[in-house]
Amino acid sequence: MKNFVFHNPTKIIFGKDTITSIGSETAAYGKKALMVYGRESIKKNNIYDQVTEALREAGITIIEHGGVQSNPVLSHVHQGIKLAKENRVDTIVAVGGGSVLDSAKAISAGALVDHDVWKFFIGKKSIKDALPLTCVLTLAASGSEMNSGMVVTNEETEQKFGFANRHLYPKVSILDPCATFTVPPHYTAYGAVDAIAHVLEYYFTNREPYTPVQDHFMEGIVISCMDSCDRVLQNLEDYDARADLMWAATLALNGLSGAGLGKTGFPMHMIEHSLSALYNIAHGAGLSIVMPGWMIYQAQRTPEKFAQFAERVFNITSGDIEEKAAEGIQALLSWFVKIKTPTNLTALHIPIQDIPKIAENAVALAKIWNMKDYTAEKIEEILKLCV
């Protein structure tokens, strides 16, 4: 096992009827809050009213910053930073899924500096402080509610970049599974795929020879995500299924998956970020396209780990290592088909002749993420397995 530091200070408040605690939890950090949210969905399902009432009852003045879109964009983050500065807010409240959270994180860091917040994303500056962030989560997917990462798209440069910094952990995240009841089936499925991808990035790029604690943890998360997603898709208002999916997705990327593995890569995300930067597709949809192709590519190089995955996650026990590895990938792909996520580029009308352009875009992120073995040629080869 490699050396590591694990320090996740986020307070998770999980369960039914917990949303109104956003008032008292936020009041601990100030009296004026920038409330970041997405589009109309939180107004339709009453979460907007619950949050604003709770904040006002706690004596908090709210500056609203709605309109975050999925694959959140830098220009909207800039507007949020401007609002936060003009109004001298004490704290940020995020109400939404990963896109809202990541926008809120970017605003929380950008509000305390004079330079463009994008400099953090391209490694030209590092975050030294951020406004405190509290959150009401409405989507089980990104894990941003309990980690220090954020991803934002720069529309001008067509770059979807992300990174982590310890100042970006939310202080408090409120996870009420009921807040996800109105997430439609395809977005629920995208969320489950995203959470599974987070785990599998660590699992398959891990170079340590034997890591039983982390492996069993991650295999359990994958099994739980699949199982709970299946149950949600049977009944969108199954509380326990929504709860299991929400908690599994949070645990998938809260630091435990990778603790002790040393340097691992995020190649599937790296490639997917180019898909969503260029074609504005849902992140989970992009991942379900990239994952099978990347896994086929990688399994030719490290089949043992894929065989272990097949055995422990899908109970595939017959065949040699290569056969098991292939069957495990096929089993995951079949599950994607079952939950109706796209599994190849053409399913989302991405032209195959764009592959060189996508690869070129991805290489820029590969450099920033220090994954220099991912050349344009290698990425093209992987993308050709995604058709």
Next chain:
Amino acid sequence: MKNFVFHNPTKIIFGKDTITSIGSETAAYGKKALMVYGRESIKKNNIYDQVTEALREAGITIIEHGGVQSNPVLSHVHQGIKLAKENRVDTIVAVGGGSVLDSAKAISAGALVDHDVWKFFIGKKSIKDALPLTCVLTLAASGSEMNSGMVVTNEETEQKFGFANRHLYPKVSILDPCATFTVPPHYTAYGAVDAIAHVLEYYFTNREPYTPVQDHFMEGIVISCMDSCDRVLQNLEDYDARADLMWAATLALNGLSGAGLGKTGFPMHMIEHSLSALYNIAHGAGLSIVMPGWMIYQAQRTPEKFAQFAERVFNITSGDIEEKAAEGIQALLSWFVKIKTPTNLTALHIPIQDIPKIAENAVALAKIWNMKDYTAEKIEEILKLCV
């Protein structure tokens, strides 16, 4: 899933050559520290020197409080509180295993109040604050390094009581697997049993019908503890094996096992505490005596969960539910025999005619832990299965 709050603020610094960071980490909390440790072992293996030098280099004045014994006693805690008060220390440094940590936690809370610290244990007072605590761990077992619990024995009343309070999380815990190289085989095994017991208390007393996230997490911990303990017993200085065992034991009781399960009990610990209170046996040894008996008793009442345990942890797939349940318990018992932990009362020369006395002692803790269904009769019945 039941509602829960998860908020574990302990910073874990894990790995080789990390012990000297105790200096800078502790200096963040003050200039004068009470250093709590056990007997001679940390002087023999150089940890004492590493810690004291690092603290002094960080400009910290050390007040020493050594001599903590396993099953740490209240009188020694009282002495530590006296020292902490007299010297007006800013912070506590624990160097040792669970007994040292728990003594240090009791001192950290007791140093800030005028009343007897035991009042916290019997529920007469509640902890409102505590001195900051940093730690260098030398034994993989209790999980105290990343949780808010503590257990202390009152020698006068022959009561071994414990509880949790959010002020008792260590600020920083340094986990260097090398610091456990000198732990002898039988204590290594006791530690693994302790960690497994922590998980199984939640696992088998969980009344929620279906908790895939937690179950897979806990099954993974049990498998990892067994696997890594086996490897350590082959080679006491196998770094990776020591590391896997150390991290698995920490994760076993850091709040994740029980998050979302609602009210669960700790019946095996409750009964074991009486064994170690009355006979001063090692906690892990006591657990390996109590666990099989309690599991046999409980499996007659909730066989389904025991069958799941047998299937997922020991790959026992044939037989009906009752048969699988019994085989799973037998498999764990066989593993205890393999790692040479005692599996019945007579193995530690505890007289069978003492069973009523042990049960009577345990009932006092059952009341405090709010496990009122554990009457003396029921505990006697379980203890009779431990002979």
